[in-house]
Amino acid sequence: MPIDAARALGAAPRVEEISWGDRDVRLYHLGIGAGVPATGPAELRYTLESRLHVLPSFATVAGGGPPGVIAALSMPGVDVDLAAVLHAGQSLRLHRPVPAAGTATATSRVVAVHDKGRAAVLVLRTEVADGSGPLWTCDADVHVRGAGGWGGARGPSAKPGPPSGEPDATVERPVRPDQALLYRLTGDDNPLHADPEFARAAGFERPVLHGLCTYGMTLKAAVDTLLAGEPDRVRAYRARFVGVVYPGEALRIRLWRRAGEAPGTRSVRVEVGAAGRADAPVLAAGHIEYA
Incomplete structure (x- = not known):
């Protein structure tokens, strides 16, 4: 069996020190399409070090180590072919705003292994803290084709229904032909x-x-469109990856305002499609919680 669920779940957490600076933040922002137009005041907050704001999703790459998908494959009890692996979903919970530079401790462990029959889904949780306390918690859902069928628990399968009503905002964002290489x-x-x-x-x-x-x-589109360009207001963000995007395409991002799940918060429901392929779904059940 390519995945030993008991071993993966019982393994000791992996602990490492990570560091990042404003150059890493600015490179990440460029990698997700910031800086267009290059001298626009709204974009300079992502690209100019003297007025830098950190988009919270930078937390998924802070420290420059392997992302959750690759990191999960190196955990004890996991021995699978990279070509059989897809990133199925990502969640992020912010405990404090992400600083533009810092050093922290990242603690990672597999917290769930779901048997989906023809596939398995691993959930790798990474908790990051610095000397002042917790910074953020990330969960990466990793789908592994052909690794299921051992009789384990199937795990959650309920999916939220489609949003009702017209979106509060719809924006399109082009994907550069070389964007994957930059990212x-x-x-x-x-x-x-x-x-x-x-x-x-x-x-x-x-x-x-x-x-x-x-x-x-x-996330950047939602922050710029509905959160007045203030990324520090974001408290949590989760989404499922349900289809592929090819470099050179365009994203059609639809946003619905909703009541928040926690007291004193609001939320945005998000659905994303490939604009040139009849809105073929690529990101679903997106949920952004904000102050």
């Missing part, structure tokens, strides 16, 4: 996003955009 510089070197032969072996016609790049582009 790879944040630390995600999975060849699926650059190597045509590897992409074809994994079942895709050509390299695809990172799910976390779509995730970041979507």
